Amino acid sequence: MGKKSRQRMMITVLMGMTLFVGILSISVGSVNIGMLNVVKIMLGMDVGNPVYSSIVLDIRFPRLLAAVIGGAALSVSGLLLQIFFRNPIVEPYVLGISSGASLFVGVAIMGGYRFGLSGIGPLYLFLGAFAGAMLVMIAVCCAAKKVHHITTLLIIGVMAGFICSAGTSMLTSFADKEQIANYVTWTLGSFSGFSWMQVKFLFFLNAPILIAVFLLSKPLNAMLFGENYALSMGLNIKRFRMAIIVIASILTAGITAFAGPISFIGLAVPHIVRILFHSSDNRVLIPAVIVLGALMTAVCDFCARMLLSPVELPLSAITSLIGAPIVIYLLVTKRSEL
Amino acid sequence: MNQVIVAENLDVGYERKKVVENVNINAMKGQMICLLGPNGAGKTTILRTLTGLLAPLKGTVSINGNDVEHIGKDALAKELAVVLTELLSLGYLTVFEIAAMGRYPHTNYFGKLSEYDIKIVRDALTAVDAYRLKDRCFSELSDGEKQKVMIARALVQQPKLIVLDEPTSHLDVKHKVEVIKILQKLCAEKGITVILSLHDIDLAIKACQIVLLVRKGEIVAEGTPEEVILDGTIQRLYDIEGAHYNELMGSLEFDNTETPEFFVTGGDGTGAGIYRALSRAGIGMVCGILHTNDIDSYIGKTLNCRIIEENAFEAIGDRSFAEAKAVIEGISCLVDTGFPLRHGNHRNLELLKYGIAEGKTVFSLCKKENLFARYGPWANRIEVCGSVCQLIQRMKQEKGRGKNDDYWNIADEG
Numbered sequence: 001m002g003k004k005s006r007q008r009m010m011i012t013v014l015m016g017m018t019l020f021v022g023i024l025s026i027s028v029g030s031v032n033i034g035m036l037n038v039v040k041i042m043l044g045m046d047v048g049n050p051v052y053s054s055i056v057l058d059i060r061f062p063r064l065l066a067a068v069i070g071g072a073a074l075s076v077s078g079l080l081l082q083i084f085f086r087n088p089i090v091e092p093y094v095l096g097i098s099s100g101a102s103l104f105v106g107v108a109i110m111g112g113y114r115f116g117l118s119g120i121g122p123l124y125l126f127l128g129a130f131a132g133a134m135l136v137m138i139a140v141c142c143a144a145k146k147v148h149h150i151t152t153l154l155i156i157g158v159m160a161g162f163i164c165s166a167g168t169s170m171l172t173s174f175a176d177k178e179q180i181a182n183y184v185t186w187t188l189g190s191f192s193g194f195s196w197m198q199v200k201f202l203f204f205l206n207a208p209i210l211i212a213v214f215l216l217s218k219p220l221n222a223m224l225f226g227e228n229y230a231l232s233m234g235l236n237i238k239r240f241r242m243a244i245i246v247i248a249s250i251l252t253a254g255i256t257a258f259a260g261p262i263s264f265i266g267l268a269v270p271h272i273v274r275i276l277f278h279s280s281d282n283r284v285l286i287p288a289v290i291v292l293g294a295l296m297t298a299v300c301d302f303c304a305r306m307l308l309s310p311v312e313l314p315l316s317a318i319t320s321l322i323g324a325p326i327v328i329y330l331l332v333t334k335r336s337e338l
Numbered sequence: 339m340n341q342v343i344v345a346e347n348l349d350v351g352y353e354r355k356k357v358v359e360n361v362n363i364n365a366m367k368g369q370m371i372c373l374l375g376p377n378g379a380g381k382t383t384i385l386r387t388l389t390g391l392l393a394p395l396k397g398t399v400s401i402n403g404n405d406v407e408h409i410g411k412d413a414l415a416k417e418l419a420v421v422l423t424e425l426l427s428l429g430y431l432t433v434f435e436i437a438a439m440g441r442y443p444h445t446n447y448f449g450k451l452s453e454y455d456i457k458i459v460r461d462a463l464t465a466v467d468a469y470r471l472k473d474r475c476f477s478e479l480s481d482g483e484k485q486k487v488m489i490a491r492a493l494v495q496q497p498k499l500i501v502l503d504e505p506t507s508h509l510d511v512k513h514k515v516e517v518i519k520i521l522q523k524l525c526a527e528k529g530i531t532v533i534l535s536l537h538d539i540d541l542a543i544k545a546c547q548i549v550l551l552v553r554k555g556e557i558v559a560e561g562t563p564e565e566v567i568l569d570g571t572i573q574r575l576y577d578i579e580g581a582h583y584n585e586l587m588g589s590l591e592f593d594n595t596e597t598p599e600f601f602v603t604g605g606d607g608t609g610a611g612i613y614r615a616l617s618r619a620g621i622g623m624v625c626g627i628l629h630t631n632d633i634d635s636y637i638g639k640t641l642n643c644r645i646i647e648e649n650a651f652e653a654i655g656d657r658s659f660a661e662a663k664a665v666i667e668g669i670s671c672l673v674d675t676g677f678p679l680r681h682g683n684h685r686n687l688e689l690l691k692y693g694i695a696e697g698k699t700v701f702s703l704c705k706k707e708n709l710f711a712r713y714g715p716w717a718n719r720i721e722v723c724g725s726v727c728q729l730i731q732r733m734k735q736e737k738g739r740g741k742n743d744d745y746w747n748i749a750d751e752g
Contacts, residue, residue, distance in 0.1 A: 086427070218449035222442055224431065226424050228391055233442035233495070234415035280429035283448065 007277050007284055011291055018068070018295040025302040026060040030310055058196075064298060066194040066202060070255035071265055071297025072290040073206045076213055077251040078266025079289050083223050083282070084244050087154055091266035092252040095140060095154070096161025097133045098261035101253050102187060103164040103171075104132030109183045110175035126201070129257035133249040136160045141245055188314030189260035191301050198258050205254045209247055210290060216243070217282040224280060263316050264323030265300075269293045275330050296322075342367055342402060342499050342531040343388065343418075349396035350380065350387040356395060357383040358555050365499070365533060365548075368525045372542040373535040375552035376576045381535040382423075382503055384552065388533065389420050389501050401499060415443035419492035421485070421502040426476065433479070433487050434472040437463050440494025462493040466520050482513025489520060493530075500524070502534040506541060514538060518545045540588045543567055551575050584640040587633070591640040596622030598644060599737055601666050601693070603627075603686050605677035609634035612675050612703070612726055617641050619730045621737070623673075624665050627658045627686055654685040666693050671736045673729065674702035674720070679712070687712070694719045699736055701729055 027035045033056065037047045041056045078091040085095075092098050108128035136157070143156045172180050213220075219240050222230040231237050255262070273288045274280060300318045307313055343365045351357035358380035365371050373381040386392040388399055390406040399406040401417045409417075419440065428436060438451055438459045445455060463469040466486040476484065485505055492500050502521070506514040518541050524530045536542045542549055543563040551559040551566060553575050559566045572583040581592045594617040602612065602623045609625060610633055616623055626646030628635040638645045646665065648658045666672060672693040679687060693700050694716050702709065702720045709717040723729040 215447070218442070218445075218447065221449065222439060224428055225426060225439065226422075228422055228424065229420070229426075231391060231411065232389060232415060232418070232420045233439070234410075234412035235442070236411060274430055278430050280431045281435060 003278070007279070007288075010276065011288055014288070014291045014295055018291060018298060021295060021298050021302060022064050022068070025064055025298060025305070026056055028306060029055075029060065031055055062194045062196050062199045063191050063301070065199045066255075066259065067191045067297045067301040068294040069199070069202045069206055070191070070259055070262070071269075071293040071295070071300075072210060073202075073251040073255050073293075074262060074265040074297070075269035075289045075293025076210060076286065077248045079270040079282075079285060080213065080220070080244055080248045080251075081266070082270055083220055084241075084248070085153065086224075086226060087151075088271070089267065090154065090157075091264070092133075092248065092256075093261060093263040093266060094161075095157035096136045096159075096164060097157075097249065097252050098256055098263075099161035099164035099168075100132035100134075100136030101129035101256040102132065102261050103167045104128035104135075105186065105257060106168045106171050106183055109186065110171055110179045123201070125257040126205075126254060130250060130253035132164070133253040133256070134246070136164065137245045137249050141241070186260045189262045189316040189319075190304070190312070191259050191315065192305075192312060194258065202254055202258065206251060209250055210286075213247060214283075214286045216240075217286060220282040259315070261316065262297075262319055264319040264327075265293060265297055268319075268323035268327050269296055271327055271330055272296075340367055341365070342369075343399065343533070345388060345397065345399045347397040348384075348387065348394050348399065350383045350392065351395050352383075352392070356555070358552060358557070359396075361387075361397075361557055362560070363388070363533070363550070365531045367498070367531055368529045369548060370521060370525045370532045370546045371534070371548045371550065372546035373533075373550050373552055374539065374542045374575070375535075379552040380555055381552050385501050385503050385533070385535060389418060390414055391420075412443045415495060415497075417497055418499045418501065419495040419497040421488045421492050421500065421505055423503045423507065426484075426488075428476040430475055432472065433463070433468060433474050433476065434459065436476055436487055437468075437472075437490045437494050440491040443495065458496065459490075459494050462490040463487075465493060465523070466490045467516070480513075481508045482510065482516065485509060485513065485517055486520065489517070493524065497530065499531045499533065502532065504535050504537060506536060506538055514541060521545075539567075539572055539583070543585075543588065582640045582642060584636055587636050587640070589637065589640060591637065591642075592617065593642040594622060595642070596620055598622040598624045598665075599669055600624070600671045600673060600733060601626065601662070601669055601689075602673040602675065603677055603690065604634035604638070604675050605629070605632055605683050605686065607633050608675040608677045608703075610637040612673070612729075613638050613641055613643060615726045615730065616733070617643075619734070621730065621733055624669075626662050626665070627654050627683070627689070629682065651682075653682045659685055659689070662689050663692060666696065666698065669698070671699045671701065671733065673733075674700060674704060676703040676705075691716055701732060703729065 023035050023038050027033045027038045033052050037052060038056055040047050041053050074092065081090045081092065081095060082088055105125060105128050108125055139160055140153065140157045143153060172183065219235050222233050222235050227237055269292050270289055273285055273292050277284055277288055279285060300315060300322060304313045304315045304318045341364060343363065345361055345363040348361040349356055349359045350361060361384055363371065373384060375381055383392065387394050393407060406414065441451060441455045441458065442449065445451060460469060463472060466489050468483060468486045468490055471479065471483060479487065505517055509517065521532050522545060525532055547562065549563050549566050550557050567585050569585060572585055581590055583590050600621065600623045602609065602625050604625055605628060613625060624644045624646065625634065625638040627648050628638065628645055629650050630647050631650035635645055635647060646658050646662045648654050666689060672690055674690050677683065677686065690700055700720050701723050703723055704712055706722050709720055709722065713720055723732060
């Protein structure tokens with residue numbers, strides 16, 4: 001069982017790296033705090049500068065947690081969709097789920113004031129994003145019943161994404177400048193300005209779902225063989241299909257609502273994990289995808305903040321710049337499959 | 339013997355499109371049943387219905403007395419396993435993991451394998467001779483190995499019935515034989531019932547106890563291969579054009595449509611290969627005189643050549659001899675395939691000599707040194723060809739020379 005212990009070791013290493021990147025990312029910025037001080041503050045020790053505590057605990061730590069939770073959620077969502085559609089290039093962003101969420105968030109941000117709401121609460125944003133994500137996913141799945149070819153389905157998803165984007169751009173032509181600016185900033189993706197309340201919301205939304213996904217490892221493994229085989233092995237396909245749709249939508253919607261549509265994490269992370277762990281067994285993949293998703297998103301967020309500091313780069317630009325070459329490299333050199 | 343799967347008055351198809359109607363199958367324990375028929379006849383649809391992947395339009399399928407539609411999917415998975423034609427991309431799953439997936443209906447919520455489960459997987463992989471591949475990835479395997487692993491996976495489900503959709507397509511002969519032998523062993527030793535669809539007529543006839551012929555939406559025949567596969571059955575089943583199938587020989591031969599310009603002897607199997615080679619080269623011929631039980635006669639007929647025949651176990655008689663002479667008169671060349679001379683076919687040599695006497699060219703595939711013993715004084719009038727290739731070259735040169743058009747017009751009308 002050398003493979004198993006090696007996999008366990010790798011997960012531990014990835015967790016360690018996440019912790020390191022996390023502390024590093026909290027320690028640097030417009031104010032450099034130092035990693036030791038960060039650790040001290042986290043452990044509740046006094047570092048002699050109340051501003052440091054405030055920066056760490058109120059600004060940078062919630063931001064990091066959001067990146068970690070969001071990254072894990074997006075990656076797992078990507079993994080689920082790749083298995084569900086039996087296609088290695090599927091992710092929430094590609095399938096139009098993110099676009100659906102964007103449209104409804106757009107409605108919320110740009111139309112919210114019009115409906116007489118003074119501010120946009122996290123629940124409201126989330127409900128908008130969730131409704132959008134679900135709508136696209138259900139549309140794609142309705143189409144799935146009619147078409148047998150999986151590539152067709154993928155194209156339908158992409159088209160649904162275009163339709164949502166069209167809706168969004170029409171919406172922007174009616175909105176006023178300030179709202180558009182708000183919305184555009186949101187679409188570029190960013191973890192900045194996360195409040196503890198939003199982090200808690202994300203955590204309590206995603207944690208139970210991630211556990212649930214892990215509990216679905218066995219049917220997910222069966223799904224690798226395709227629906228017919230899965231059915232012949234005794235899997236209740238209809239219920240399972242519904243579960244995957246709901247789960248992938250919630251995971252995508254939660255993070256998209258607050259941080260905007262973030263590309264490539266959901267696509268790249270499952271591939272990297274498969275190749276690193278040399279496994280397609282979801283009992284191994286799911287925990288590893290959660291950890292690597294968190295790590296990669298934390299790294300991307302760190303880069304977005306620090307590369308051209310003090311200017312903060314859009315997160316999606318960084319995830320694409322880092323994720324796309326990695327995927328190409330892995331595909332070219334290692335021939336990754338599902 | 340007890341019934342494992344029973345299908346009664348089954349109509350199968352999709353929504354409003356009926357594909358095959360009135361299917362009746364009664365499979366006993368340990369039987370191997372094969373659906374045979376052309377592409378698009380509905381074999382896959384029947385198999386999908388039998389396995390509960392598709393609801394029947396009419397009628398019922400019951401496995402061990404339980405209606406497939408009402409039995410729970412997990413309960414069904416312990417009775418029935420499938421091997422489908424779908425191309426799988428299973429990434430990094432190892433052969434062992436793939437086979438172990440067959441434990442799905444038997445394991446707990448996480449699919450944790452017990453010692454017993456592992457033993458079952460090991461036994462199944464050993465049964466298909468794939469245990470040595472256990473740590474390999476699926477994508478690294480050959481098509482034949484993949485198919486064996488998928489059979490092992492089905493076996494791991496410990497079903498009473500395995501349904502396979504075209505398990506031998508894409509496989510080379512060696513793996514076809516291996517796969518069929520594995521299935522036969524499962525039937526004989528484990529008492530598993532196997533229902534499969536095949537494209538290989540040969541394999542179906544030789545390996546399966548029962549064949550069902552499916553053609554254009556109906557089951558045209560059902561029974562043992564000996565009962566069902568008669569002269570011309572396959573020709574009709576597949577609507578073969580431009581070739582003929584000989585059920586007895588299990589051989590498919592392309593039709594020779596050329597006008598016969600040569601008389602080619604034969605006998606004791608010396609003719610079959612030459613007839614095929616000449617047909618391939620586009621040379622028409624009349625073959626004779628062959629005994630009705632000679633393999634040359636079967637192959638010649640399947641090639642659509644005219645054969646002058648004599649009853650089996652009888653010496654060549656005057657009737658057939660006269661017929662052959664008439665043919666020789668109308669052509670310019672004869673071929674001696676080097677058939678062994680015995681009491682029964684001695685007159686074939688007479689025919690060749692008659693040809694020489696009539697001034698025809700006679701080619702022989704005999705060895706030069708044997709020529710004198712065979713033809714005596716006529717030997718120096720014979721043109722010896724060292725190989726079939728050389729023969730064909732010479733025949734092509736002779737082709738069309740001295741052709742008697744009147745004779746062939748009459749022959750065509752006859």
